[in-house]
Amino acid sequence: MxxxxxxxxxxxxxxxxxxxxxxxxxxxxxxxxxxxxxxxPLPAPPEKFALNPVSRIAAGGAEQTVDLPDFSSPKGDEAEIRYRTQFTYSPGAGPWAVFLPRFLVDAAVLVNGNEIGNSGVGLSAGKAQLNLPLIATIPSAVLKTGQNQLDILVRADPPISKHLEAVYAGPESELRPAFNTRTKLFVVLPQIFSAWRVLLGLILAMIWASxxxxxxxxxxxxxxxxxxxxxxxxxxxxxxxxxxxxxxxxxxxxxxxxxxxxxxxxxxxxxxxxxxxxxxxxxxxxxxxxxxxxxxxxxxxxxxxxxxxxxxxxxxxxxxxxxxxxxxxxxxxxxxxxxxxxxxxxxxxxxxxxxxxxxxFSVQAYSAMLIACGILLAARFVQALRKIDGFAQQLIVKIAEAEEKLKQSFAREEARKRAEALSAERERLMRDLHDGLGGQLVRIVALSEQDHEGAVPTGEAARAALRDLRLVIDAMEDVEGDLLLALASWRERTAQHLRVHGIALDWQVRAKPSDLTFPDLRPWHMIQIMRLLDEAVTNAVRHSGAATISIILRTEQKAGERARIHITVRDDGRGLGEAQSNPPGKFGLANMRKRAALCGATLTIESDVYGVSVDLALPESFPNEPSPA
Structure with missing residues (x-):
C-alpha cells in the first residue's frame, strides 16, 4: 500500500x-x-525633414546643443524647457507644418516667435501615458522664404522628466500620414477599447443579474x-x-x-x-x-x-x-x-x-486584457448555454421517448379495458338473449309439443322471439349516445306491432335534441330501456283496451333538482282496475322496475279511469356497471 x-x-x-x-x-x-x-519602429516622416541637432535652453538662459531624442533633464525643477532650431522654407510645395512624434507632458510650437500649436489646451493635456503626437500647420503669414526659427516648449512637472523625441518641419502632405497613423494607434484605438469596456461591462452586468x-x-x-x-x-x-x-x-x-x-x-x-x-x-x-x-x-x-x-x-x-x-x-x-x-x-x-x-503601453494592454477576460467569461457563458441547450435537447428526446412508452402503455391498458368491457358486454348480451330470446325459444318448443285446443299459436311465439332478437341487434348499434336515434328502430317496430292490433301510436318529443344525448349510454342500457318500454306497450295492448298509446320524450325539472329526461308510455284505456292493488304480481311490473334499477333510472306507474301512465326518469349519467335492484 x-x-x-x-x-x-x-x-x-x-x-x-x-x-x-x-x-x-x-x-x-x-x-x-x-x-x-x-x-x-513607429511610422515617421521622411528623414530629410528631421531637424537635428537642436539647442536646449534652460530657464536661466544657458544654451546647449543636444541630439534628438533628448531624454536628459537639466538639473533643477524647471517646469518648462525650450528647444530651438531652424528650418529652410521653399515656397511651392503646399502648406507646411511642424510634427512632434512624442514629448512629455505638453508642448507648444512657435515659428518666428508666433505660437502655432499647443497640446496643453486640449482634452489630452497632461496625459503623459497617451503617447499623443502633435502636428501644427504653419500659417503662410508666419513663414519666411529661407531660414525660419522654430521653438519647442516642453512642459512637465516634477518628478516627471522632460522629453523630446524628434522634430519634423516640411510640407504637411509629407508629415500628415505619420501623424494619422500614430493618432489611430494612440487615440482612436484607446477610444475603441473604452467603448468596448463599457459595452462588455453592460453585457456582463446583464449576465450577472441572471x-x-x-x-x-x-x-x-x-x-x-x-x-x-x-x-x-x-x-x-x-x-x-x-x-x-x-x-x-x-x-x-x-x-x-x-x-x-x-x-x-x-x-x-x-x-x-x-x-x-x-x-x-x-x-x-x-x-x-x-x-x-x-x-x-x-x-x-x-x-x-x-x-x-x-x-x-x-x-x-x-x-x-x-x-x-x-x-x-x-x-x-x-x-x-x-x-x-x-x-x-x-x-x-x-x-x-x-x-x-x-x-x-500599459493602458492599451490593460484595456485589451480586460476585454479579453470579458470575452472569455462571455464565451464561458455561451458554452454553458450550449450545454444547457444540449441537455434540453436530450431532455426533449427522453421526454418524447417516455411519452411514446406512456402512449403504448395507455394503448395496452385501453385495449385491456376494451377487451374487459367487450367481455362484460358479451356476458350481458348473453344473459339478455337467454332471458328474452332463450325464453321465447323454450316457449316455442313447449307449444309445438302441445296439440290440445286453446294453446297459443306457435307462430305468434316465434314472432315474439324474432322481435326480441331484433331488439337486441338494434341495441348493439353504435349511436354515440344519441337516445332518439337509438329508439328510432324500436319506434318503427312498435308502430307496426300496434297497427296489427288496431291501435294508433302517438310519438311526441318535447325535449331539445342536445338534452337527448348521453355520452355514457351503452348498448346494455338500451336493451334494458327497450325491453322495459316493450313490456309497458305489451301490457297496454293486452289489458287496457286502448285506442291510442302515446310515447312521450320530455324534459322535467323539479325545484332544487337538475333537469332529467323522462320517457312516458301512456294509454287511453281502462286502467289497471283490480290489478292496481297488487301491481308487482301482475303484468311483469316487478321485472320492469328491476330493469329501471339496473340503468340507474326511476320508474313510476300511475293509473286512473283515463288509462295507465308508465314514466321512466333517466339518470343524469348512466352507470358503468348494473346498479343493484
Missing amino acids: SSSAGEQNRIHGRSRLASAALYLGLQMLVALIAMACFSL RPLEYDYGFLTLALLVGAGRLAFLDYNSAAALPYIGMLVVFESALFVSFAYAFLGRKQPGWQPLLFLPGVLIPLLSLAGGDTATKFAFLLLGPPTVLFQAGIIAVILARAAIAGGGKETYIFGSAMTIIIVTVLHDAATLMNLLPGPKYY
Whole structure:
C-alpha cells in the first residue's frame, strides 16, 4: 500500500514539475514577445525633414546643443524647457507644418516667435501615458522664404522628466500620414477599447443579474465600469481630479484581484479589502499638500500598487495552472504577464531608466486584457448555454421517448379495458338473449309439443322471439349516445306491432335534441330501456283496451333538482282496475322496475279511469356497471 502511494506521489510530483515548466516557459516566451514589440519602429516622416541637432535652453538662459531624442533633464525643477532650431522654407510645395512624434507632458510650437500649436489646451493635456503626437500647420503669414526659427516648449512637472523625441518641419502632405497613423494607434484605438469596456461591462452586468451567485461576472463588471467611468468623467489635466483618478485606478486593479479568485473558484482571502487601502490614501495625502504632493502620492501609490496587485494575480494563476488548470488559466496568465511587463516598462520609461523613445503601453494592454477576460467569461457563458441547450435537447428526446412508452402503455391498458368491457358486454348480451330470446325459444318448443285446443299459436311465439332478437341487434348499434336515434328502430317496430292490433301510436318529443344525448349510454342500457318500454306497450295492448298509446320524450325539472329526461308510455284505456292493488304480481311490473334499477333510472306507474301512465326518469349519467335492484 505504502509503495503504491509513494509511486503515485512521485508521478504526481513529476506531473506538477512538467506543468510548472510548461507554464513558466510560456510566460517567459510571452514576456520576450512583449518586450520585442516595444522596440518596433513607429511610422515617421521622411528623414530629410528631421531637424537635428537642436539647442536646449534652460530657464536661466544657458544654451546647449543636444541630439534628438533628448531624454536628459537639466538639473533643477524647471517646469518648462525650450528647444530651438531652424528650418529652410521653399515656397511651392503646399502648406507646411511642424510634427512632434512624442514629448512629455505638453508642448507648444512657435515659428518666428508666433505660437502655432499647443497640446496643453486640449482634452489630452497632461496625459503623459497617451503617447499623443502633435502636428501644427504653419500659417503662410508666419513663414519666411529661407531660414525660419522654430521653438519647442516642453512642459512637465516634477518628478516627471522632460522629453523630446524628434522634430519634423516640411510640407504637411509629407508629415500628415505619420501623424494619422500614430493618432489611430494612440487615440482612436484607446477610444475603441473604452467603448468596448463599457459595452462588455453592460453585457456582463446583464449576465450577472441572471446569475448573481457567479461573482466573477460581478467583479469584472465593476472593474470594467470603474475604468470606463474614470476615463470618461475625470480630466487628467485637472489637479483636483488626479487623486480620484489614482483612487479609481487602485480600486479597479483590486476588483480585478477579486475577479481572479472568483474566476478560479477560490474563496476570497480575508486580507483582500486591504488592497483598496492605497486608493483611499491617495486623496487623503493630496489634502495634506499642493499639486506636487498630489502627483507624488499618485506616482508612489498608484502604479506600484497596480504592479503589486498584478503580481498577486500572476502568483495565484501560476499556482492554479501548475495544479492542473485548464487552457483558460494559461490564457489569463499570459495576459497578466503582458500587463506586468508593460507596467514595468512604463514605470522605467517614466523614471527615464530606459533608452530610446518614451512610449507607454500599459493602458492599451490593460484595456485589451480586460476585454479579453470579458470575452472569455462571455464565451464561458455561451458554452454553458450550449450545454444547457444540449441537455434540453436530450431532455426533449427522453421526454418524447417516455411519452411514446406512456402512449403504448395507455394503448395496452385501453385495449385491456376494451377487451374487459367487450367481455362484460358479451356476458350481458348473453344473459339478455337467454332471458328474452332463450325464453321465447323454450316457449316455442313447449307449444309445438302441445296439440290440445286453446294453446297459443306457435307462430305468434316465434314472432315474439324474432322481435326480441331484433331488439337486441338494434341495441348493439353504435349511436354515440344519441337516445332518439337509438329508439328510432324500436319506434318503427312498435308502430307496426300496434297497427296489427288496431291501435294508433302517438310519438311526441318535447325535449331539445342536445338534452337527448348521453355520452355514457351503452348498448346494455338500451336493451334494458327497450325491453322495459316493450313490456309497458305489451301490457297496454293486452289489458287496457286502448285506442291510442302515446310515447312521450320530455324534459322535467323539479325545484332544487337538475333537469332529467323522462320517457312516458301512456294509454287511453281502462286502467289497471283490480290489478292496481297488487301491481308487482301482475303484468311483469316487478321485472320492469328491476330493469329501471339496473340503468340507474326511476320508474313510476300511475293509473286512473283515463288509462295507465308508465314514466321512466333517466339518470343524469348512466352507470358503468348494473346498479343493484
